[in-house]
Each structure stands twice: as structure tokens, then as C-alpha cells.
Amino acid sequence: MGELFNRFHATRRNRRRFWLSILIFSSTVLFLFLVFFVKRHEQKSLSYSQVEPDSCVRLHEVSGVYRIRSERNRGRIWFATAQGLYELDTLRNQWQRFGPDQGLGSDKVYDVAFIDEIPWAVTRRGCNRYNAKRGRFEMVAPGSKLDRAPLILIEEMEPEGVFFGVDGGELYRLASLQAKPERIPIPDGNDDARITCLKKIGEMLYIGIENGWLYAYDPRNGSFHRYVFGRPLSPHAYLWDVVLFKGNLWVATSENGLYRQEQTGEDTLKPVKGFPAKGAFAFALEEDGFWCGTPFGLWRYHARQDAWIQFVHPREKQPTDFQVLTLFNEKDRLWFGSLENGCGYLNKRNLEWVTAFPSLSRPNAAALAADDSLVWVGFGYQGGFTNAYSSDALQKIKAYEASDDILEQSIQCFTLSNHRLFYGGYEGFGYLNMATGEYDHYSARRFPEIADITDIAVSPSQGLYYLAGAFGVVAYYADKDSLASFSETRRYRTTALYAEGDTLWAGTLSHGVLVIDRKSGQLLARMDGVSSRVMGLFGRPDNPDLLLATKEKGCYRLQKSTLRMESVDIPDKVLPGGCQQYENNIMTAKGMGNLFWVGTRFRGAVVYDENIRQWKRVTSQQGLLGNQIRAFAQSDRYIWIGTYGGVTRFHKPYLSRLLDIVL
Template sequence: MERMRGASVANRARALAMLALLLCVGALPAIARAQDKPLTAYFRETWTTRQGLPHNQVNAIAQTPDGYLWFGTWEGLVRYNGLEFHSFDRGNTPELKDNGVRSVRASADGALVIGTSRGGVTVKRGDHWRTWRVKDGLAQEEIMDAIFDRRGRLWVATENAGIDVVDGSRVDHFTTRNGLPSAVTYGLLLDRDGSVWAATARGLVHFLDGRLVVYAQASGLPPAPVFRVFQDAGGRLFVGTERGVYRRQGERFVLASALLPDDGVPSMARDGAGNLWVGSVNNGLLRLGKSGVETFTSLRGLPNNRVAALLVDREGSIWAGTNAGLLRLSDAPFSTYNGDHGLSDDYVRAVLESRDGSLWLGTSRGLNRWRGGRLEASYTAADGLPSDSVLSLLEDRDGSLLVGSYTAGVMRLRDGKLVAHYDNAHGMPGSNQVRALAQQADGTLWLGTNRGLVRMRDGAYTHFGVAQGLPREFIISLQVARDGSLWVGTANGAARIVDGRVQALDMRGMNGAQDVFDFHEDADGTLWFATDRGLLRYRGGRLQALGLAQGLPVDTLFAVVDDGIGSLWLTSNRGVMRVGRSEVEAVMDGRKPRLELDRFGEADGLASYQCNGGSGPSALRDRGGRIWIATAGGAAVVEPKALRAYKRTLPPVLVEQVLANDRDVQVQGRLELPAGTRKLEFHYASLTFQTPRFVRYRYQLQGVDRDWIERGNQRVAQYTNVAPGNYRFRVNASAPGLGHGWSPDVTTLEIGIAPRLWQRPWFLPLLLLFGVLALAGLYRWRLGHMRQRAADLEAVVAARTRDLREQTERLRESDREKSFLVDKLREQSEAFERQAREDALTGLGNRRSMDEELARAFEQAVQSGRPLSFALIDIDHFKRINDGYSHAAGDRALVEIARIMRNELGVLGTLARWGGEEFGVLFEGLALEEARRRCERLRWAVERLDCSGFAPGWKMTISGGVAERTGIAHYERLVSRADALLYEAKRAGRNRIFG
């Protein structure tokens, strides 16, 4: 369905409230788990000034019905859409009289109430701002908190002048003279019954039915200031005091829990699982639940132990504002265990489940034993191990543990004690770097080193290398098959050993795969290989490959694990993927063209996208069905059966900003734009805070675009040379990596552009009619004149002849003038045609011209078999130039970069402005590697650009993605591939070319 922006604010508020309810209902299974998941297993994300906050101290947090998060800091009000912070301060918002924002409250109707440290109270409704100060009746401009009640009255808690109630033009003051126990106030709460509570320095005040009820020490509260009043969804009232949290019980107050510390409490929140979150002054963040109290402090990643603000957002994430930054905690699908949980190191290389159910985690600095959800023991060189750099693990038939190391061969441990050591000094051939271990049914041990394979049987060693038939001596993985044979993965292919004989596997034609990192065998004997060029299937003596061309987002896979419920899990340097086994089989059997999969990363609880490979086992399924993965940030674990509970509905897309001819336009219903509007720019976002990087967008300007335009995670759409008329801008979102297709909720914006006088539909016919009448008049005058001349010339033959010659010359001149006019009209038509295909700012071809050129070149390349490559190049952080310097500086930057790239390319590539800060480059006759080198030269040229003339201090860089025609059926797929690589280059840190 489509949402019309012309709908009323009330309708939008109700729709957003319903969406929030649906999100909460969808999150119920996750809520049940959150009660049991320890805080240390929550996904954590922090922000400071380095990530865009204007100040590290976050005093207040609120979420408006449209989904935006708002933060109050000492350097202004901040709006967050999941990817970017937008600051409002005295510099860009005159209605804000002070940058020190102490409180931010969101009303049900979407209004935002902002209390400042010495600038009064400001209310934001849509794009309208209004501020109340002393001149408007307030007793003081030092504000601690402010809210609206159900009657629309504004309640204001001041620093030391009591409470003001603004009702239209009337302001009532409450101080110690008329009932307040103290003029020092800290916070306000609108009760569910419509009454108002106030926290003061000498107790709690309840404004009820026109009277004040004071709760102090006699009612059970401690003799201490009250900082915060909080009411949960069930109506229970909690009071944060200087000496802990108290709960209302009838007309008295009791300690919420004796387990909570005797500390100041400035913030509280209740999550969907029923846990009470408490922000303290000295003890960090606390969670009070059925299992007791858990504490999360700066030792675990909290920016600072003073938690001034707390909020549970509509997706269930917990936001904490501290003195040193902002924190978000969320119950993500993955939990990661690392040094924060006691592991000897975060860099985990191998994971192994032993027969007793414990888990062994091998890291770069020691061996760890994990049992019962906690670390049981760690073993390092300090405990007597010859080396604590672990590469491989295997449990022997006798119950001992074999540990392959980086430099010390193989260690045998029993009950944590070293009982045997196998290395070069003790006769073991090959190398002391042991990356893989395997044991056959008869007890034979196989050791995979970087200098060959070693068989250890009855105390004797046998070395296998290239001379014995292995494709390479760098051994990466080993697998004992069900038939007793041994599969060997090397850095140059795979081999099988049967009865001591090596049979190399021919992997030619498998996308160039060489490194075989892991094996998995099905019950029917089918083998799966995780390689540096995708996933391979070996069945019935035949190999088949699944790679980038079939939809895998990355080339190199480290491990393949069957979850036992129909899916394969693949690990990589760029996160974890889950793909249905039936999906893989369908693509490999040719029944489906491309793969669909779920992709997981840091936003899903992985402490690091980088999974580890080249050691093993690097991933496994334990007896409980959980998947464990070795990563560069710890050991990650996920429960596949519980994944469905983490899928949430994507919020609808909001159009955040519209620019017409580079000027901001207020979005209120249908946009009526003046004549001369030629450029439109739309900024939009789906306000999800847990997975914003996974959201993909598509848009369409009906009247210009024939179909949807998919632009990945880009949140800006630009159009130039837009003609007058009526248009409809449509945008919606998807998150394919999380299993979400395109949302049926389409955001729509109606637009009308008025024409100039000569662009109106009646102008051209009127002009043509005037021309016809003028020609007719001229013709009649001319005919009469000729007749008169004929009559006059009858008398004088000589004069008649002379005049006729003159007239003939004039007619010839007239014909020349007409020819001249026709030529002018043709030239003007050609100029208009060029403008339609040319970017006015840079003089380059525009996207339309590049589309036509790319379609032509692609078809010719397919017919001729010649190579063809295409690149998309984007200016890094371009918006910061516009915001930090000016749009004129941005235009100058575009012109300079276009000039540099055009000069650098010369005749070796066709350059066009693809849109905004994005450029497209067509390389005809160039293969991928040469095209990528050309783009690297462009990147170096741009990096050397002197920006002092238009953006002093700025260093210009670009990122790009280069794709080759080979294996692609249509030029639009070539563009999509280049766009995906551009996105990867951006995510990898910018200022780079991926291809």
C-alpha cells in the first residue's frame, strides 16, 4: 500500500503507534529469551564525538512517534536516523536559545519538548519551533525538565525556582510558598491517570485534582533528593533517589530491591521482558530481573559509569546516555564471548566440543575451556605449554586433547596437563606449524603442517608431500570420510588418501578455486568444500561450484556447517551467511538462477565481521544445535532455531528532506514548486536502529522513471533537468540480508512544478497561429504589391525588367534568410538534445547518455566477444563539503574532480556524471584488471587534488567499484555489480577501489 504525505498528523501518529505495537508483538519470543540472556551476551554499540555526537555527555533521550531518536547534549539537540546525527543548536536554529539541553520529551502527538540549561523551554512541532522564557512568564530559564499534560498545559521544572504551569497566556508558579517541599526540582512525570508527579530536592510531589500531595521520609522515602520518577506500562511507579530506587506500594514507598546499590539514580526504564533498567551515578547501568541484579560498567564497555538517561526504543534496544558517550544494548541473534568474559585472547582460531560437553576455544594467546555458560579454565605458556598460539584442536579416542600450535608442533593434554609433545625436535617431519588434525578409526593420527602432511601411527611418522602426489604441501584442512578415506585441503586444491595412496582432485574450472579451508560430509557421502572461490559440491565423482555469479556476496569461505534443520552456515572475512540447503541444491542443479541467503554481521551480535580460517575446526554445531564460530573478536554462537524471533518488520521510509534547486523545501502535503524548478533531491531513511546498514532502498519518480530504481543503501535520490508537470515520488525499503523482501508500505510524495509562460501548453499553438496569420497577411500584401508593380511595369518594359531582376534578388535573399532560420532551429534542436544528455555543471555526459552508451557498448562487446568493464565512483563524505563549506564549494569540488578524471582518462574511458557525487566510467576493450588499475590512477589523482581554493583543509578521496562484463547477461546487472562493489569499498573504509 502507499502512504500519502498529505495525510493528517493524527493519522500518521496512529499509524506509527500501530507499527510500534506490531513491532512489540513480533518481538515477544525474543523478549522471553532476553530475560535469561546475560548482559555480557548483548550486542553493544557506542558513539562519541568521533562518531558524530556534538558532545559526549548525553543528558536526555527520547523517541518521537515517527521513529527518530533525539538526544540532549551540552552542545545542542541531536536527531538520529540510524546512520547519521543531525544537530540543532543556536547556530542553525535561532529558536534554541541555549546549547545546553538537559531534557528532551516526546509527546504522543509528535511534539518535542526541550529543556535547556539557561535558555528556557523550546517546543518543536513539525518544522515549527516556539520558545518560552522569562519574558513569556517563566520564573527561571534554567530548566531541568518539561512536559505537556493531557489538557495541553506545559509543565516546567526549574533549577531552583519551583514549577511553572503554562496554560495559554496564563502561567501558574508553584514554590515553597504554595506547597512545594523544595524549589529545587529535577524531573516530571505524566501519570497514566493524567495527574503529574514532580521530583524535588526534598521529596516527591503529586499534583492530583488541583491539590499537592507530598511524599517524603514519612512515606518511606529516604531523607535524600528525588532525581527521577518513572512509571512502567503496567502503571507501577518507581522513584530514583540519591540513595537508590523505591517502588510505590499503596500510599507508601519501599525499596525496589535490596540488591541494588545505595547510589544516586537519575534514570530508569523497563524493557519488554519486564526487566527494570537503572542508570546510576557511580555504579553504571544495572538490570533488575527475575534472576537478580546484573551490573554493566565501564570495565565492560559502558562509556562512563554515570548514566544520566535511559530509553527502550520501539525495537527493544536499550539506549544509555552517559557522561562520556552513548551506548546501545540489544538482544542480537549472535552472542560473542571474548576477553570481556575471561578468554585469554579475543582472536579465536579453533573451536572444539569434547565428549563431556565442554567447549575448547583455541586463541592466539592460549587455550580456554568453556562449560556451562562460563569460562572454566585457561592454559597458556605461563602454565607450561610450549606455545600458547593455538591453530588446531582434536580430541583423541582416549579422551586426551591434541593441540596444534603455530610454532611448537602438537601438544597432548590430559586434565589440562601437558603429557606429550610432538615436534621437529622429537622426530616429527614437516613443520612445527600444525593447522589441521584428524584421526581415523584405527587410531592413526594425521597432522597437517605448512610443509606437508604427517601420518603418525604406532609411534612412527610418515611424511606426504608433492612427491607423493599432494597438489601442495601447505595443508589447511583435513576430513576423515565415512568410508575411512582422508580428504586433504591444501593451498592449491584438494586430494584424497586411500590406503596410503594420494589421489589429487582436479579442481580446474571451479572458478579458479585453490585454497580448501574446510570439508563437510552429508549422510549420503556428498562432500562440501569451503574454498577461496566459493562453495564446491562433490557428488558422484563430479565437482560443481557456487560463487559470486550465482549470488554469493563474497568469494572466500572458511567453514561450512549443517545446522540440522535444513540450512548450511558459511563463514567468511565479511560475516556469516545462512543459506537453505534446498536453495543451494536448486542453484547448483540449474533449477534456479541465483542464490538467496541471510547474511549476519556486527549488527547481529558478532564482535567482528572477520571469521577465522586456515585453522580448525573454525566452526561447529554443538550437541544443543548451536553454531559456534571462531572470529577475530571472540567465539560467536547462534541458535538457528531461535532466529525467526529476531526478524522484525521494517519501519516505513520517511522522506527527511526535499531540495528544489538546492534549496530546502518544507514537506507538508503536496509540494507545489515554482516555475524554473529543474533540480530535485530527496533524502529518505527507514528508521531502524538495529540493522540500518542492511537496509536497501528503491525509488521511482513517476513521470520520469519507467520503473523502480534500486540504489543499495544510498538514501539520496537526485533528478536534474526536470520539466514542469505533475510527479509522484515513491520510495520503500528492504533488508534482503535479514530475510526481508521489499516492504509493501510505499511512501509517496505528490509534486507539482509550475511552467514558465513559454512552457504552458497553449503558448506554442498560439505562437504558431500568430505566425500563420502573419505569413497570410504578408502573402496578401505581397500579392497586391506584385499586381501593382505589374500594372506599373506594363508602361515601361525596361523599368519592368530591371524591377523584376531586383525583386528576384530580394526573393533569393528571403530564401537565404529562411534557410538561415531553418539552420538556426536545427542547431537549437541539437543543442537541446545535447542538454538532455549532458550534465550542466561538469559538462560531462549525464546518466541518460551513459545508459545509452553502456547499452550500445555492452551489445557490441557481447557480439564481438571483446572485454568491457564499467565502474561507479563516489566522492567520499561529499555531504560534509556541502554542510561544512557550502553548496558552491560542493559544486566546485564536482567540477574539479570531473576535470581531473577526464584528463586522467583521456581516450581510454568514457566518463559521465551518474548522479549527485557519483560518476560512471565505461572502459571498452579493457578487462577488469586493467580497468581497476585505471580507476586506481583516478583515485590517486583525486587524492592529490588541492582543495584549498574551495574547501581549505579538506582532503578529497573517492571510492569505487569496477565490474567486468564476463558472465553477466545484461548491462543493468553490470551496473548493479559495480554498485555493490562500490558499497563494499565504502564499508571497508572508503578511499579504495574494489573490483
């Protein structure tokens, strides 16, 4: 019995020790996770606040469009988006971009209004008013409660002033630019509830609040009139928009469809029977009904037949692919802004959908080229788009599509030389003369040896351009407008080039580096010590070494005279885990000035200074639009980095100070 008792207590002690060890282990893991999360959050917040908007400017593809409004009788439409504020001159079909570098408090612009014909924009960090003389936006009511506040709605009510909805549940009125913002108390204990709708109809300001509260506010006497929903809404329902159609009020809710007055003037709103969507975002009136943007696409209501008709967008494959957040109606066009598919319009005459591109045509900035006047962005396999922007103002100058028959559908590389933009891609090679508009394209269907061009090396004094492709190296003679293949390289898939003197260095997919005599095209040597794809080569005439970056094996230094090669390690403190890790694989590399720029798959860019033999790193914390690096370019004043999220332009002195290197 005593032995059984001892065994019983020993078992209990072991169990206590086991559960105690589990508790200690779990607490330790939780503590480490919290410390790691807090440190990362602090680091990101600190880094973001240190970004200088004039020195670090970002170009996005516009996806989320929150509001579309028009200036009266001026032919200009404004788009408040998650990627900045954009103005479309419909007469000239020209876009103008406004971002933090033009004075906006944030990239995220939720609403725009026109007060005395001057644009006002509300952002995540306050309200900004446009100063036409300076060509910039300026902060409204600095030092007040609206300064840097997260504003989401704006509406003007003459002559009472401008009203603002704050994300978090406050309503403010600004009587004039000289006045202090005045908080307007909302009845029924809703001061802290989130305002989701702020709309002027006649002399009344309609205020929608989460949890299903709707008021009509009369700013002339400060009175509130509350509407009651005949059927209770969901606990966290939002009211997104209201419209007055034939004297009756209609309300769009987030989860309970539409509600309306069945008789003019009544306080009770009843659910609309037969509405085909669970929720709704926005209205746009017509004489015989209205348009309705919903989380499930675009619908048209015909009042006479009491019928709903859906208009299906080409990108709408699943029920929520086309979430229409805002609408703006013109005579022949219905403009839309969506959650993930940007903006555009439906031509009401022929029912044609047209997508607008206020900024980048696609997010995947796969190729870049820049000089002091223009920067060119190509988007790889994403549909044959190429955009040209002014380098300083970063306004879109021109947008080319594959249908223009000027540029390649799947561009992988750009080179600027002698006022020409040379490009290479999956289907060939060509150029565009930026001064005259003259262009030429060599298709891989006619010239198979120029398939899959990934790099272009230039010898401008001789008018020679070398192309790295699927079938070795090809030379393009600009004066003769002819192509010549280097026959001894045809068996190698070349991926990167560097030309110096009479020698051409070519990186390959899996056979190391080729050394080629440029005059004869003879293959002089091959270094096959690197089995990984060569992503970029960098050399200088005054440097005896050549640097090369490989996709999975990291970087190497190659002695030009002896052809000896040694590894150039990237320290763990710069790139933890090294290039062998999938996230750290090198996807592009380019020599610019005295520096070797290397882009990784998911970990940003690393920069090597050959003079001091040190590595530095640039990530989204320093202003990149993503850590999937696709391309690099530079001009006299700027460094351009293309990512899968867009393009970031760094002012060289700023980036030099940030990384503590000489650019």
C-alpha cells in the first residue's frame, strides 16, 4: 500500500512538473512574441514618420477609389483614392497627381469637395486646401483638433461653413478659414459613434452613423431629425449613402440592403423588397430611377417597372470581384470607383466599360529607365503597358498599350541611348525615338534569335547594342538597322551583359559567365563555377574586378585579368539568412554609379559600395512600395526603384543620408 501511495504521489509530482514546464514554455513564447511585435511596430512607425514626402515620392497603381466629384462647368473630375488625389481634365484627357509631395497629409484621401471653386481634400492626417499660386495643398486649421486628425468625410453647407466627419465618431464645423473648428454634438449618445455618411440634400445635411442611426441636420437652427428603421439593422451596420428620389428618401446600408420612405415626409424607413444585394455603397440619380453601387457589382433601378438590372464588369468573375464604392453620373457616362479595380466609366450609349489609369497602369514595375526629363515604367507580363512620367513633377505624360503596336507586350528591360528608349521582352526587341515618335519593333516570330530579351548593353560611340536572350547574344547595328547573332553563344541562354573595351561579359541561366570578343563575336572563355542564374553584372573601366549577382548563390567578385572568382558575402545583419533562402533570392541587379544595387524576392534591396566594401539595405520601412524588387534606374538627381507595388523615387542626397553612403 505504501509503495502504491508513493507511486501515486510521484505520478502527481511528475504531472505537476510537466504542466508547469508547459506553462513556463508558453509564457516565454508569448513574451518573446509580444516583444518582437512591439519592436517591429515601433520600428515601422518610427521609420514611416521619418520619410520625407518631398524626397521619397511613390507612384502607385490606383485601386481603392473612395469618392468621385466634379468641378462645376470646368470639365474636371477629381478622384479621392487610397493612393492619392487625382484630377482628370476631360477636355484634354490629362491626369494630374497630388500626393504628400504636393502637400497632402497622407497618400490616403477619403473625400474631396469644392469650396469657392477651390479643392479641399480630407486624408488620414487632416484636411488640405489647394493653393493655386503655389501649386500645392496646405493644411486647414493647423494647431486645431482637425490638425492631423483622421478625417473621412467633408461636405459644404453655405453659408454655415464646411462640415467634417472624423474617423472615430466626431462631427466638426469650420465656419471660415480664420475660425476655430467647432464640434457639433450628436444626440442620443452618438458623439463617439463612427460617422459613415455625410451628404447635403437641399438645405439639410444627412448624417449616417454606424449601428443604424440616421439624422437630418439643419445647420440654420442646429436641429436634428432622426429617422427610424422599420426593421432593425444588424448590430454593426453602416449607412453609406442617401438619395432623394421623387420626394422619398432612400438609404444604402452595409448589410441590410436598401431602406426607403414609402410616403413623403414619414419618419420610418422600410426595407426595399426585391433588392438583389445584401448591402449597398452609393447612388447616382437618373430621371426614371438610379444607379446603385454595391459589394456585388453595379445595379440599375427602373422605377416604372420596379425592376433591377445588373451590369457586369469584365473583371467580375466572382460575386465580390467588383465592389463599387462611389458613383458620379454624366450625360453619357457613369463614372465608378471600386475597392480593388480602380476607376473608369460605363458608356451608357453602347454599354462599353472603359478602365481609367490615373497613375500606373499596373503595380508590377518590372522595367525602369530614367533621365533628367522623363522616367519610363514597363510592367512585364501584365498586359503590354508602358507609362512615361515627368521626372520632377511625376505627372503622367504618356501611356502606351500593346494595342498601339509601338512597344513590346511583355517588357523585361529598358535602356536609354541617343534619345531613344530601347526595350527587350519575351517577344522581341525594339526602340522608340522620344523626340520624333519614330519606332521599330523586331518580333521573335520573324527573328527567333531575339526571343526573351532580358538585358541590353550599349556601345553608343559605335552605335552598337548587345541583347541577352534565349539564344545567346545578338548585336544590333543602329546605323545599318540590322541584327547579327554571335553563333558561338547560341547554345547558352544569356541573362545579363556588361561591355568594356573589346570585351563583352555575358551572364547565363546555368553556365556561369561568358567572355566574348565584341569585334569577332568569338567566345574567349567561360567561367562555369556558378550554376545559378546570373541576374546582373557590374563593372567599371577603372576597376580590375567585375561584380555579379546570382539568383540563389549570392554575389561574386570576378578578376577581369585572371578570371578568378570569389564570393562577396552579404552579412546576416544586412540580409538575415543569405541569398539561399527563398525570400532572399536575387531577382534583379544593376550597377549605378559606384554602387551595385541588388533586388531580392521579398526582402527589399541591398546596396554594395565597392570602394568601402560595405552592404546597406533599403526596404518598405524607408519608403519602398513593397519589398519585391523588380528594377532600378537613376538620373542625375534621383534613384528609382521598381517593386511589385509600384515605383519609389528617392532624392539622392536624402537616400545618401539615410543609408550613410555616397551616391
